[in-house]
Each structure stands twice: as C-alpha cells, then as structure tokens.
Amino acid sequence: MQTQILDGYKLAEQFQKQLKVEVDALSEQGIKPTVAAILFREDTGSQLYTQLKKEMALSLGIEYRVFEFSVLDKIENVLAKIKELNQQIEITGIIIQKPWRKTWVDAHDSEINKEAFNSWWEELVVTIAIEKDIDGLHPSNLLAIQQGEWREKGRVLPATCQAVLRLLELAFQTDHLFSKLRTEQLKTIIIGKSDLLGQPLHAVMTSKNCMVEMIGSKELSKRIEDKVFLKDADVVVTATGKYHLINGSFLKTGTVVIDVGEPRGDADQASVMGIAAALSPVPGGVGPMTVISLMENTIELLK
Ligand SMILES: NC(=O)c1ccc[n+]([C@@H]2O[C@H](COP(=O)([O-])OP(=O)(O)OC[C@H]3O[C@@H](n4cnc5c(N)ncnc54)[C@H](OP(=O)(O)O)[C@@H]3O)[C@@H](O)[C@H]2O)c1
Structure with a gap:
C-alpha cells in the first residue's frame, strides 16, 4: 500500500494565508x-x-x-x-x-x-x-468539550487537538470528519492521556459519537501481550514521547497514523510505510499545524 505523507508544513501554509487576511482586517479596525x-x-x-x-x-x-x-x-x-x-x-x-x-x-x-x-x-x-485561554488549557474547557458545547461557550480546542483533527481531515479528504468516522464506523485509538491532547481529543470524538478509545502504558502492554496490538484501529493518534513505540506490525493495513511525539516520532516511520494509508511525519506533521492552530485560536477568541 502507498502511504500518504501528511505534509503539515504545506497545510499550515494554507491556513497561514487565510489567517493573514483576518489579522490584516483586524489591524484596519x-x-x-x-x-x-x-x-x-x-x-x-x-x-x-x-x-x-x-x-x-x-x-x-x-x-x-x-x-x-x-x-x-x-x-x-x-x-x-x-x-x-x-x-x-x-x-x-x-x-x-x-x-x-x-x-x-x-x-x-x-x-x-x-x-x-x-x-x-x-x-x-x-x-x-x-x-x-487560547490553548484551551483551563479544566472547565474539557467539560465544555465533553458536553459538545465548546463553540457555543466561546471556547477553543487545544491547539494540538485541533492540529490532529486538521491532519485527519487531510488524510480522509473531508470537511466532515466526524460524520465520516461515524457513518463508516471507523475506530480511533489515542495513545497518551495528557490534557494537551489525549483527553480533549477523546472528549471531542466522544461528544460527536465517534468510536474512540484512549490508552496508556498499561493498556498498550496488555494489547501487545494479547497480540491484539492496534489491529482494531482505523486511526491511531500517538502522543507519548516514546521514540519508535509504534511499529508497523502493530497496525492493520490502511490505518491512518498521526504522530504527535516530539522531538522524535512515536512511530517507526520506516516500518509504518507501506502499511498505513497515511502518516504524519515528525518533524513536519503535527508540529507546524499546532503552531498555526494556536494563532487561529487567538483570532477566534477575539471574535
Ligand atoms: N507536536 C506538538 O505540537 C506536541 C504538543 C504537545 C505534546 N507533544 C508531544 O507529545 C508527547 C506527549 O506529551 P505530553 O505532554 O502529552 O506527555 P505526558 O503528559 O507525559 O503524557 C504521556 C502519555 O503517554 C503515555 N505513555 C507513556 N509511555 C507509554 C507507553 N510505553 N505506552 C503507552 N502509553 C504511554 C502515558 O500514559 P501512562 O501514564 O499510562 O504511562 C501518558 O498518558 C511528547 O513527545 C510531547 O513532546 C507534541
């Protein structure tokens, strides 16, 4: 299988152009x-x-x-x-x-x-x-996300969470990501439970009735021990900071992999290539999209 590399730099550039227009308009006011x-x-x-x-x-x-x-x-x-x-x-x-x-x-x-x-x-x-709160860090934000009301309440998603969703939209070539995941019953596994990504991403996907599971060290070890690995996932989002934790042999063919690990990827890119349908590289995937998403949030909260 040909693996699409999700180019975060290129995608961020597109958002940068749109955002510049908005900032210029604010400046005129x-x-x-x-x-x-x-x-x-x-x-x-x-x-x-x-x-x-x-x-x-x-x-x-x-x-x-x-x-x-x-x-x-x-x-x-x-x-x-x-x-x-x-x-x-x-x-x-x-x-x-x-x-x-x-x-x-x-x-x-x-x-x-x-x-x-x-x-x-x-x-x-x-x-x-x-x-x-332009990075959506306040704990009350998580509650608003869980209730699916963050937009109505004038809140924003944490920038890394927004970055992951944008890369998934690119991978699935849709502006209606949640609807696609829901109707095609695609399952997401999120590895890592932090407040910057795992928790809000799990909350937003749950609020949109998507199939999603969030796991940490214990659960991943158990999956490896039971030889289940990540074979039940159509989407894997990994944010542990553990270098090359995810190997291509863990995945089923056609999985979309979003690698949030920094400064080196959680996914072993060489072994994932040819198995995954799409992969966000490190560097050049989630990182640049997180930066532009923070800027977007800044403008969003001003509106
Ligand atoms: N690109 C970006 O914009 C961006 C933004 C934020 C973070 N990051 C990166 O994301 C990574 C995580 O950062 P963080 O702040 O979320 O870290 P964190 O708060 O320390 O959380 C790490 C998470 O990974 C899980 N984990 C650790 N080892 C694991 C293993 N062997 N198997 C399964 N799960 C494991 C932990 O679960 P347990 O507690 O169960 O071990 C924990 O939930 C880092 O590399 C960070 O640099 C990147």
Whole structure:
C-alpha cells in the first residue's frame, strides 16, 4: 500500500494565508492581537516551540510577548504574572508553555513526583482567564468539550487537538470528519492521556459519537501481550514521547497514523510505510499545524 505523507508544513501554509487576511482586517479596525506566553527557561523543547510560535505570530502581525520563569520560581510569582496578564486589556491571549515533566522533576528534589507536577500545572492553568485561554488549557474547557458545547461557550480546542483533527481531515479528504468516522464506523485509538491532547481529543470524538478509545502504558502492554496490538484501529493518534513505540506490525493495513511525539516520532516511520494509508511525519506533521492552530485560536477568541 502507498502511504500518504501528511505534509503539515504545506497545510499550515494554507491556513497561514487565510489567517493573514483576518489579522490584516483586524489591524484596519485598529485591533492588534497580542499573545502573552509564559516560558520555563530550563525546558529546551519549550524554548524551541516558543521561538517557532513567536516567528509565526510575527509573520501574521500578531504580537507575541514572552515572560520567562524558572521551574524553581515560587508558584506565587508565576500566578501573579498570569493574574496581571488577565487584567491587561491589550493582552488578547495567554499560553503557558508546558515544560516536559522530567525537566520539572529533575530540577526539584527527588521526593517530588508526577502528582506534584500535575498539581503545579493545574494551579497555573486554572488561573488563566477563560476568555484569554487560547490553548484551551483551563479544566472547565474539557467539560465544555465533553458536553459538545465548546463553540457555543466561546471556547477553543487545544491547539494540538485541533492540529490532529486538521491532519485527519487531510488524510480522509473531508470537511466532515466526524460524520465520516461515524457513518463508516471507523475506530480511533489515542495513545497518551495528557490534557494537551489525549483527553480533549477523546472528549471531542466522544461528544460527536465517534468510536474512540484512549490508552496508556498499561493498556498498550496488555494489547501487545494479547497480540491484539492496534489491529482494531482505523486511526491511531500517538502522543507519548516514546521514540519508535509504534511499529508497523502493530497496525492493520490502511490505518491512518498521526504522530504527535516530539522531538522524535512515536512511530517507526520506516516500518509504518507501506502499511498505513497515511502518516504524519515528525518533524513536519503535527508540529507546524499546532503552531498555526494556536494563532487561529487567538483570532477566534477575539471574535
Ligand atoms: N507536536 C506538538 O505540537 C506536541 C504538543 C504537545 C505534546 N507533544 C508531544 O507529545 C508527547 C506527549 O506529551 P505530553 O505532554 O502529552 O506527555 P505526558 O503528559 O507525559 O503524557 C504521556 C502519555 O503517554 C503515555 N505513555 C507513556 N509511555 C507509554 C507507553 N510505553 N505506552 C503507552 N502509553 C504511554 C502515558 O500514559 P501512562 O501514564 O499510562 O504511562 C501518558 O498518558 C511528547 O513527545 C510531547 O513532546 C507534541
């Protein structure tokens, strides 16, 4: 089978052109979209993504202000900055660039664990004013997504989630993705349960009555042990950060694979080629689409 490579750079370029027109129109009305990004400097991945987002924002005419902190800074200082940004009228959107958990844990003492990181992160994201939450990180957003009401409530999908959906639309060549998945009874397996992708994607697909299952380490191990692998999936979205976790032999022929792993892919591209119907590469798949989706969200929340 010929595997279609889903070119995220090319797709992002198309959205960039459309978005530029919208930003120019806002500019003519004297509106300057301005994003405030909180960056934890120890995390090299966050530094890179922030740079890419800043460059994209500038190319569109969106201001992108970066506020740097250390992961060791008192949380009160970071919260104070977020509250200040919430109050500033000229700030139209706020994003907190989530550091890699390992970066955060390594910087603290060995007693500090996954739960401590999760509660630190949650305390930060609940502080973002909902109307400025351009990455859809606030927990109440997940509830709105689960209820299928995020649009009506003036919320946006997390940028990575939106990026995955756009790549799936490209793979299936449709603007009616959920309807296609539903009517053709196509099953999606999402690997990874994080708030940036797994949970919101699972929530949006469930709210649209699509067949979807979200799994983590335990469930994937069990599937491998039972030799089920991912053979029941028509779509696999993988977001674990585990290099080459997904092998072509796990998949049935014709599966669409969206690889969210960064900086190196979760999917072993060489073994997936020829088995998958379509694959989003790393780099050049979800990454550029996440960047443009964040910009789209910024404009969306201004409307
Ligand atoms: N391209 C982008 O724009 C973008 C955006 C966000 C994230 N990412 C990338 O996505 C990846 C995940 O990031 P994250 O923030 O979501 O990480 P995270 O919060 O640490 O979550 C990782 C998830 O992967 C699961 N997992 C880990 N090892 C696994 C295994 N061996 N088998 C099955 N599941 C496994 C974990 O499940 P258990 O808890 O059950 O182990 C967990 O749910 C990273 O590579 C990150 O860089 C990319």
